[in-house]
Amino acid sequence: MNEQRLPNSLPRPDGEFERLKEVWRTPTGWRFFKSVNNTSIGLLYIGTALLFFILAGILALVMRVQLAVPDNTLLSPETYNQVFTMHGTVMMFLFAIPIVEAIAVYLLPNMLGARDLPFPRLSAYAYWAYAFGGLAFFCTIFVGLAPNGGWFMYPPYTGEQYSPGLNADFWLLGIGFIEISAIAGAVELIVGILFTRAPGMSLRRMPVYAWAMLVVAVMIVFAFPAVIAGTALLELERAFDWPFFIADRGGDPILWQHLFWFFGHPEVYIIFLPAAGMVSTMIPTIAGTPLVGRRAIIVALVGVGFFSFGLWAHHMFTAGLGVLEMSFISAASMAVAIPTGIQVFAWIATLWNGRVQMTSPALFLMGFMFIFVLGGLTGVMVAVIPFDWQVHDTYFIVAHLHYVLIGGMVFPVFAAMYYWLPLVKGQRLSEKVARWVFWLMFGGFNLAFFPMHITGLQGMPRRVYTYDSQLGWDFLNLLSTIGAFVFAFGVVLFIVDAVRTLRRPEKEVGNPWNAPTLEWLTSESYGNHSIPRITSTNPLWDQPTLSEEVDRGQHYLPGTATGLRETIATSPVAGEPRYLMVLPTDSWLPVVAALGTAGFFLLLTVKAVLLAWIFGFMAVAGTVAWLWESDRKPPIREARVADDLVLPVNAKTTASQSWWGTIVMLVVDACIFASFGYAYVHVSMRLMVCPPPGASLPSLPWQLASGGLLLLGSALILLAARAIGKRRLPWLVLLALGCTAASFLLDLRGHQFAGLDPTATAWAAAIGALLSYQGLHIVVLAIAGPYLALRHWRGHLGEHSRATLDNVSLLWHYTTLQGIAGMALVNILPLLME
Incomplete structure (x- = not known):
């Protein structure tokens, strides 16, 4: 290993590999479907995405038969509308994004030298929610209920007046599970890429494909919230007559286009960048030479991701925007070609340098x-x-x-x-x-x-x-x-x-293309016999004996130190070992939670409210049960992962993978809230007078009292975080829940006294959307607070098993900040417009 001493140089204990294989054994038969291992989930994911590719392709062929000759009557106008809407929706939401996440789930752990990604059950949940919901959604075309407003669903055509049936609702509610699945995958990928790379794999040595997926996952975190907010607003309009997009009551159909294309145009690059990462991985192998301009390609990937968020109005040049705004968007649309061109020229140069097969x-x-x-x-x-x-x-x-x-x-x-x-x-x-x-x-x-x-x-x-x-x-x-x-x-x-x-028949994988990346070391479902130490960007070319060393268990973690599934967590920049990450095992609970999620959204669509809430309860119960199982005290505090290295087992607070996963989820949360805030600003700017005639803001005393209770609730949670292991902790949590709930009730009462009717104007509806989103967080805290208290009473909280407390605290403080930010936005914006 380039004259570097191997992490494990002593003979390995008897039976070490057999114990490792047993811990990571994939269930067989029908129990295979409870597997959460990345190889199992990745293959299921890829297979399902390809199925949707075929189904969408069949719809495309039907469209082409209809258009093959003029004046064709094969399809009626309504059927054609459903077919082309489903074609675009399935291709974009059920194939394009899932396939790139699916390939990443399958490839990345082995490419990074890890045993698995940090949240295997989250990956399983993301897949099953996508599979259950996607198949049910596609079946709507067979009963005439498929959406018919285009995959972009522009109002007012998709509003209740022009689309009175359930077709549009199936798109708005039925597509919700896809958004949840994509965001869950993004959380998994961000934390996995940053914290589960092989020791020695610093960011500058990380494969270009991993860089591409990191950029894409961050883009999903910032892009998808806009379409989540947009679909929520349009469904609120259709279901409860809140007129966000109805011009006669102060709404604006262009608001939908801004929200949708803020997601929709970055989505094009969310689809392209993983493909570019795969191309940058395959071309050096095909040419037999290192990638030309590797650093420039990585910078270009980041540049494309950055520019993509400046292009959303690229689709809105005919929507009546101002000349200055269109000029900026036009310039950004041209500028994004520069980092894309850098990648293309680097690929051509690599092929030119090598001997292409x-x-x-x-x-x-x-x-x-x-x-x-x-x-x-x-x-x-x-x-x-x-x-x-x-x-x-x-x-x-x-x-x-x-x-x-x-x-x-x-x-x-x-x-x-x-x-x-x-x-x-x-x-x-x-x-x-x-x-x-x-x-x-x-x-x-x-x-x-x-x-x-x-x-x-x-x-x-x-x-x-x-x-x-x-x-x-x-x-x-x-x-x-x-x-x-x-x-x-x-x-x-x-x-x-x-x-x-x-x-x-199955045979030894080997390295048929003589590739330089780590996924070709893989010989088992859990990855490798030991986790390698990396010293270059092309390890299989630059470390020619690496495969034999890894198979002999001469690197890190050659067995199972705790008797459980494990991988090594490394520092996000340098890739140095930090702690031993214990991973959850196979379970049916993600399947149950995913079935409940898909059933909840789809049953709400057909107005089966009682049955929908039963499925919603199933989703919550399944999620709570899997979290209860996952957050357990480790059997040991420290583990020897190499002859010269002992690491702590699991980590707490800011060093923990679950803490960072929660942070990423809260960024998504904040972006959804920002999208609702943008809707409020947008409809306010369209008013001649703000507030509109006949409307008023909630009185200041109600708002101050509500904000004070929110702050008091957060203060109590801070006290609870310092009282871990003490009997008063659950009571502090429950008292904090009471303060937070009372804050929301005061805020709601203040809105009622102000006479804010969300069905009257889009302005009042936008304020109602902000308040409703805060109410959703109160409901989540009403589940999280008792759950936290129960874990304490059952003895599952401690100084070395405090992930639940840390993560619930983050959520609580975020809810406080969001509530205060919402009140400030509602009250300050009209003052600025006077």
């Missing part, structure tokens, strides 16, 4: 670069405002979108499946069949979507279910339909080859 992954990567660059060029074109005015809502935009998304994500994902499938059973897909798959997909794609640029320039609008034969679009649409079926045949051929390959 034209294997199946190489073919798909070449196709990706060709298609994605064309999509990027048309992206720069639509960033030019006058040009965008001409092609907005035409098939030119459809072509651009698919060149970016399919070229930028689907082709790299197929390259990744050819590249990493040997990790599953040691078998490679057929190279001969791969060439047929690639050329069918590449040729079919370009035949399908390139003509759409021309039909768009000729004026063919998006989202039309048919067209007149005299418009001259017949031949180009027929070509697009033929191309779509050629592309689909390539996908079918891939599926047949994948099924055939996965049915072959």
Whole structure:
């Protein structure tokens, strides 16, 4: 190891590996579905995402058959609206984002040299919520209840007046589990990447793919809250007549576009950046040489993530924004091409430096670069405002979108499946069949979507279910339909080859591509026999004996120190060992909680309120039970993970992975609150006078009393945190809960005395949304407070097992800050507008 002494140099005890295998054994038969190991969940995740890709593709073929010839009556206008809405929704929400998180869940622990990610049950919950809810949501198309307002769901078309049925509600409530699943995955990835890397893997040695997923997870944390807030506001309007988007009562449909596209345009890069990370991982292997411009690529990844949040109005050039605002967005839309171009040139330089082997992954990567660059060029074109005015809502935009998304994500994902499938059973897909798959997909794609640029320039609008034969679009649409079926045949051929390959006997994985990254060390479901010490960015190339050393248990944690599942937690920057992280084992509880979550949202949609609350209780009970099981006192305080290294078992407060997971969740929480706050500011700015005539603010004494009780509740929680192990702790917590609940009741009463009717004006409704969100937090604290007290009474809280106390304290203090911030915003903004 480059003349460095190995962490474990003494002979290993007998039976050490067998005990490790037993602890990490994957359940078989029907019990497999309670597994929480990243390899099991990752494979289920990938398989389910590919299923939705196929289903969305079938919907696309139905659309292309409808548009193949003019004046076609295969689909009615309403059915076509449902089909294209479901196609876009399934592709974006049920395939594109889940597939990139799924591949990360499967690959990252082994690529980072860890045994698993820090919250395995959270990963399992995220998957099962997605699977249950997604399959139920898709089935709405078979009963005529599928959403029909486009995957972007613009009001007023999706408001109660123009969409009175349940179709829009299925999108608004049914998509909630996808948002929850994506955010849960982001929390897992951020904490896992920062705290579970192999010893010695500093940030500068971390794989580019891990950097890409870290940037993407942070983007999800800041982007997804906007669409969560937007869907909540639109559902409140539909269900309770709170007029956020109804212009006659002070609302504004453009508010939805701001909230949706603040999520929607970063989402394009949330989809692209993981693919770019995979490309940066595969290209050095294909070329047989280190990645050119590695640091520049990492900076470019961060730059794309940063610029993406300045582009949301890129989709709103025709919405009536001011010239200055559109100019800034146009400039940012062009600027984002610079960091993207840096990555493309670095990939080309790497291929130029090496000796490229034209294997199946190489073919798909070449196709990706060709298609994605064309999509990027048309992206720069639509960033030019006058040009965008001409092609907005035409098939030119459809072509651009698919060149970016399919070229930028689907082709790299197929390259990744050819590249990493040997990790599953040691078998490679057929190279001969791969060439047929690639050329069918590449040729079919370009035949399908390139003509759409021309039909768009000729004026063919998006989202039309048919067209007149005299418009001259017949031949180009027929070509697009033929191309779509050629592309689909390539996908079918891939599926047949994948099924055939996965049915072959399992064999040793090895390193079939001579890759430099750690995932090719993997030989078991738990990763490696020992966790390696890393000294370079390309460890399998620069440490040629690493595989043998790891298999002999000569590195860190060759067995199980506690008799439980474990991995080593390292420092976030330098990657030095900090403590031994004990991980939870397999359980049905995440499945139960996920089923309850999906059932709650979907049953609310069909107005089965009682049954929905039963499922909601199931979700809460399942989550509470799994948290109760997970937060246990470790069997020992310290563990020897190497002959010369003893680490503490688990950590507390700011060193704990659960503390940081809570912090990330609270950032999400704060972004949702900020989105509600933005809605209040937006509708207030549209008023001639604020407050509007006939409305008034809650009186100051009510607000001061409410804020004082919130602060008192937080002070009591601070006292409780210092009273750990003492009998007064649960009583302080329950007293704090009483103060916080009383604060909300006073705030609510103040709003009632002020006569704020959320059905009267959008301004009052926006204040009601802020108050309702605070009320939701009070409900959560009403569960967390007694739970914390019960854990103390049962003897599960102590100085070395205080994660529940620390995390509940964070949530409590955040609720206090949010309540005070909401009251300040409501009262101060009208003063500033006088």
